[in-house]
Amino acid sequence: MAEExxxxxxxxxxxxxxxxxxxxxxDSKLPFPRATIVNMLRKHLSSGKQIKGQVKNEMNIWLGKxxxxxxxxxxxxxYTYVDGSMxxxxxxxxxxxxxxxxxxxxxxxxLEAVKAACDVLILEVDRKFIK
Numbered sequence: 789m790a791e792e793x794x795x796x797x798x799x800x801x802x803x804x805x806x807x808x809x810x811x812x813x814x815d816s817k818l819p820f821p822r823a824t825i826v827n828m829l830r831k832h833l834s835s836g837k838q839i840k841g842q843v844k845n846e847m848n849i850w851l852g853k854x855x856x857x858x859x860x861x862x863x864x865x866x867y868t869y870v871d872g873s874m875x876x877x878x879x880x881x882x883x884x885x886x887x888x889x890x891x892x893x894x895x896x897x898x899l900e901a902v903k904a905a906c907d908v909l910i911l912e913v914d915r916k917f918i919k
Contacts, residue, residue, distance in 0.1 A: 818845065819852030854882070 815822050825848045829839055861878035862870045 818848045819855065820848050822848060825851070 822844055826844055858878045862874045865874055
C-alpha cells in the first residue's frame with residue numbers, strides 16, 4: 789500500500805511539473821478555479837491517469853461557455869428573477885444529448901437491417917434473372 793502512495797505522489801509531482809511547463813493561460817483568465825476542474829476530473833477518471841494542462845484549461849473554458857449559454861437562455865425571460873423551471877428548460881438540450889445518441893444508434897441499426905434485406909434481394913435478383 790505504501791508503494792501505491794509513493795507512485796501516486798510521484799505521478800502528482802510529475803503532473804505538477806508538466807502543469808508549469810504547459811501553463812499557457814493565466815489562471816486569473818479562467819472562469820473557474822483550476823483546482824475545482826481538476827478535482828472533478830479526477831473524481832471521474834481512472835486512478836493514475838495524468839491530466840494535461842491543455843485539458844484542464846480547455847475544460848475550464850468550455851464549462852465557462854456553457855454557463856454563459858445557459859445564463860443567456862435564462863436571461864431571455866422577461867422576469868426579474870430566475871427560477872428552477874427556467875434552469876431546467878435552459879439545460880434541457882444538454883441533458884437530452886444521451887437520448888439523441890441512443891436514437892442515433894437505433895436508427896443506424898434499423899438502416900443496417902434494411903441494408904441487409906436489400907443485399908438479400910439483390911442476391912435473389914442476381915440468382916433468378918442473370919442466369
